[in-house]
Amino acid sequence: MIYDPLVSTSVSPLHTKPNSYWHADYQCQTLPSSSVYPFTEKQTDYLVIGGGYTGLSAAISLSEAGKSVTVIDAHALGFGCSGRNAGFVLSGSGRLSLSAIQDKWGPETATGMQQEFDSAVALLFERIERYNMQVDLVKGPYYKLAHTQKQAALLHASANAMNRQFNGNAELLSQDDIASRFSIRSVHGGVQTPGACVNPLKLVDEYARVALAKGAQLLYQTPALRIEDKKSYFNVITEKGPIRAKHILLATNAYTPKQFHSSIDTKHFPVQSSILVTAPLNKEMQQETGLNHAASFMDTRTMKYYYRVLPDGRLLFGGRGAVTGKDADNEKEKQRLFNAMAASFPSLRHIAVDHFWSGWVSVSMDSMPRIFTTDEGRIGYAMGYCGSGVSFSAFAGMRLAQRMLGDNSINLSLPLYDTPLPTYPLPQLRRLALQGLYQWAKIFER
Ligand SMILES: Cc1cc2nc3c(=O)[nH]c(=O)nc-3n(C[C@H](O)[C@H](O)[C@H](O)COP(=O)(O)OP(=O)(O)OC[C@H]3O[C@@H](n4cnc5c(N)ncnc54)[C@H](O)[C@@H]3O)c2cc1C
Structure with a gap:
């Protein structure tokens, strides 16, 4: 059964594992998913939902700041994009070139965005070196x-x-x-x-190793089914048991299930x-x-x-x-x-x-990813990378953690940060529009 985020209301450990070249060749070393058992109740300051580059990187930054962090993923390590991409380290994210960003927002914004994109690549190389990550660079x-x-x-x-x-x-x-x-x-x-x-799969494994070493707790095969807002805390119902958290980071990106949370539903495709x-x-x-x-x-x-x-x-x-x-x-x-x-x-x-x-x-919708917080900073998300996230999603995870910690060194006027993800009008027609685009490409882009 292949997971389809516009059809399923939950990622399940039963969804088909990626049949990738990376998975055929490599067994993740960090926390085999069989070590995850049901629990009665867990408590954490920060609950990160989604254990790809975004979530693991946010967990690294939050742990470095001395916070108690739990990462849950519905499936195994590297189930989402992070374990199955092509592994290109690209400078940039979203679908807009720096020239397009400059045309839309002006030179200052383009320079600010270039700094973020360059910093994302630098962060990846710096972490590979600092933590001696074995990622076949x-x-x-x-x-x-x-x-x-x-x-x-x-x-x-x-x-x-x-x-x-x-x-x-x-x-x-x-x-x-x-x-x-x-x-x-x-x-x-x-x-x-x-x-x-x-x-890419070794990179997820290495992020998980570092996050664990910094003190984060990682739980796999633990789908978050529902988020209950109790005002002074969140109660997140998972398949393994409830988790009480003060803050929630949504790091589910394209694998976000249908109708998962109002802050991101219908805001990406x-x-x-x-x-x-x-x-x-x-x-x-x-x-x-x-x-x-x-x-x-x-x-x-x-x-x-x-x-x-x-x-x-x-x-x-x-x-x-x-x-x-x-x-x-x-x-x-x-x-x-x-x-x-x-x-x-x-x-x-x-x-x-x-x-x-x-x-x-x-x-x-506007080809720009977002790193955004809502509910007075109690919930945050980073997503919408448009297929360009090997370096940038981990950087976004770090920025999201910093944002939730109230770090004011971030240039929040950049389009990455200053508005939430725009909502798709008529979201039920997204696939029809995509089919139309594919037909157009078949004729005009041979
Ligand atoms: C085929 C392909 C090729 C690509 N190639 C490149 C490339 O070469 N270079 C590049 O820069 N980018 C590439 N990308 C994009 C890049 O892989 C992604 O931008 C990046 O991995 C996103 O990481 P993430 O952590 O945000 O999301 P993901 O890695 O997708 O992680 C999201 C996780 O959330 C979990 N989840 C979802 N719902 C729940 C829930 N309710 N409870 C618990 N967990 C949940 C999922 O199981 C999943 O593991 C590619 C993507 C694809 C699909």
């Missing part, structure tokens, strides 16, 4: 590739602006530059920046992204494609394709998934993604696919 070039000539011109103009205004280090590449390095169909130019990738991992490329395939070293790629389509060469020489290739959860593992979906991969790399059209899986990303 690989550094290598990151290529943004234009799928049309018009997009190439826009990409180059935006990279030039980034270099000028934000001290960027983007290298502009022509169609011929790309063709001299890789054999990828339908690429009309690109931009290269330094990139990095990690094993969970959309599926799917990934396939091929068999290792042989020497001939590596030579023909140019995929013979660590590198990561993303294109400029509205329905983006993203891919990277894995340390064992396989190609990871991702793109949009099925509209509903029940169709996530459908053979047709896998074939559609494979066809997209083979259209980009014709020499791989006979390669075996060893892994295929999907996950939900949280899309906010």
